[in-house]
Amino acid sequence: MVMMGKGGNMAVSFSGSAKAEICRVVPQKNCCAVAQCFGILLFCNSFGAKGIRIITESRDFANFLPRVFRKAFGFDFDMQPEPDATGKLNFQITDGEKILQIMKAYGFDPEGTVSLHINLPVLEEDCCKAAFLRGAFLAGGSVTDPAKGYHMELATTHHSVAREGYTLINEVLGFDPKCAGRGGGQVLYLKQSDRISDFLIYLGAPVSAMGIIEARLEKELKNKVVRRCNCDDANTSKVVEAAQEQLSAIRFLRETGRLESLPAKLQQAAKGREENPEASLTELSALMEPPITKPAMSHRLKKLVEIAQEAKK
Numbered sequence: 001m002v003m004m005g006k007g008g009n010m011a012v013s014f015s016g017s018a019k020a021e022i023c024r025v026v027p028q029k030n031c032c033a034v035a036q037c038f039g040i041l042l043f044c045n046s047f048g049a050k051g052i053r054i055i056t057e058s059r060d061f062a063n064f065l066p067r068v069f070r071k072a073f074g075f076d077f078d079m080q081p082e083p084d085a086t087g088k089l090n091f092q093i094t095d096g097e098k099i100l101q102i103m104k105a106y107g108f109d110p111e112g113t114v115s116l117h118i119n120l121p122v123l124e125e126d127c128c129k130a131a132f133l134r135g136a137f138l139a140g141g142s143v144t145d146p147a148k149g150y151h152m153e154l155a156t157t158h159h160s161v162a163r164e165g166y167t168l169i170n171e172v173l174g175f176d177p178k179c180a181g182r183g184g185g186q187v188l189y190l191k192q193s194d195r196i197s198d199f200l201i202y203l204g205a206p207v208s209a210m211g212i213i214e215a216r217l218e219k220e221l222k223n224k225v226v227r228r229c230n231c232d233d234a235n236t237s238k239v240v241e242a243a244q245e246q247l248s249a250i251r252f253l254r255e256t257g258r259l260e261s262l263p264a265k266l267q268q269a270a271k272g273r274e275e276n277p278e279a280s281l282t283e284l285s286a287l288m289e290p291p292i293t294k295p296a297m298s299h300r301l302k303k304l305v306e307i308a309q310e311a312k313k
C-alpha cells in the first residue's frame with residue numbers, strides 16, 4: 001500500500017500510513033498524554049539529562065508531537081522543523097528546566113545514576129499502557145509493507161526498556177515479541193502476520209491491520225491456486241501416460257493379429273483410442289456406439305492393456 005503524501009511527490013511507506021492513523025487521535029486525558037510522551041521518549045533517538053532529540057520522517061508524527069507534549073507538560077520544543085519541512089524532521093529539548101520537569105514526571109532523578117526504564121506506576125491504567133505503546137511505535141517503530149514480508153518492530157537504545165517493553169507487550173496482547181540486539185540498542189519485533197495485525201489494532205491503526213490481513217488472505221489464496229494447478233498438471237500427465245500405455249497395447253494387439261479376435265466392444269474401444277490419442281475418457285465414452293459411461297470406457301481400455309500384458313508373458 002503506497003499512498004501519495006501531502007507534498008505531492010513523496011510516497012508514504014506502509015509504516016508512515018500506520019503512524020498517520022495513530023496520530024489522528026491526540027490523547028484526551030492528561031494521564032494518557034504523559035504516558036504517550038513516555039513511550040516516545042524511551043524509544044526516540046536520545047533522551048537523557050543533557051537533552052532530548054526526536055528525529056522522524058513521518059510528517060504526521062511531526063505535526064502530532066508538539067501537540068502531545070504541550071498537552072502533557074504545557075511547553076513547546078526548543079527546536080522544531082519548519083511546518084513545510086520534509087525528509088528527516090528534528091525536534092529537540094535542551095532547556096534544563098523542561099528536562100527536569102519531564103524527568104520528575106517519570107520518577108527519574110536527573111542527577112542519579114539509575115538507568116532509564118519503564119516506570120510502571122506511570123502506566124497503571126489500561127488506557128495509559130496503550131498510549132505508551134502508541135508513543136513507542138511512533139518514535140521507534142516500523143512495520144514492513146506486507147507485500148514484502150511480515151515484520152514489525154520497536155527499537156530502543158535502553159536495554160532495560162526493551163526488557164520491560166517485552167513484558168508489557170506480553171501483558172496487553174498475550175504473546176511474546178522476539179528480541180535482538182542491533183547497533184548497540186535493542187529491537188523488539190514480530191514476524192507473524194496475525195500478531196502484527198493484532199498489535200496494529202491495539203495501537204489504533206485498524207486500516208493498516210486490515211492491509212496485513214488482506215495481504216495474508218491474498219497470499220493464501222494464491223498458494224491454493226498454485227497447489228490446485230500443480231494438481232491439475234499431475235492429473236493431465238497421468239492421463240497422457242495412460243493413453244500412451246493404451247496405444248502401445250492396442251498396437252501390439254493389432255500387429256500380433258489378436259485385435260480382430262477380441263469382442264466387438266473392445267475392438268470399438270481400441271479404434272476410438274487410436275483415432276483420438278489425446279481424448280479424455282469422457283470424450284472417448286461419448287464417441288462409442290452407443291455412447292457408454294466413463295467407468296465403462298475406462299474398463300474397456302484397461303481390459304485391452306491387460307490382454308496385451310497377458311499375451312506378452
Ligand SMILES: [Zn+2]
Pocket residue numbers: 029030031032033035125126127128129131
Ligand atoms: Zn490514561
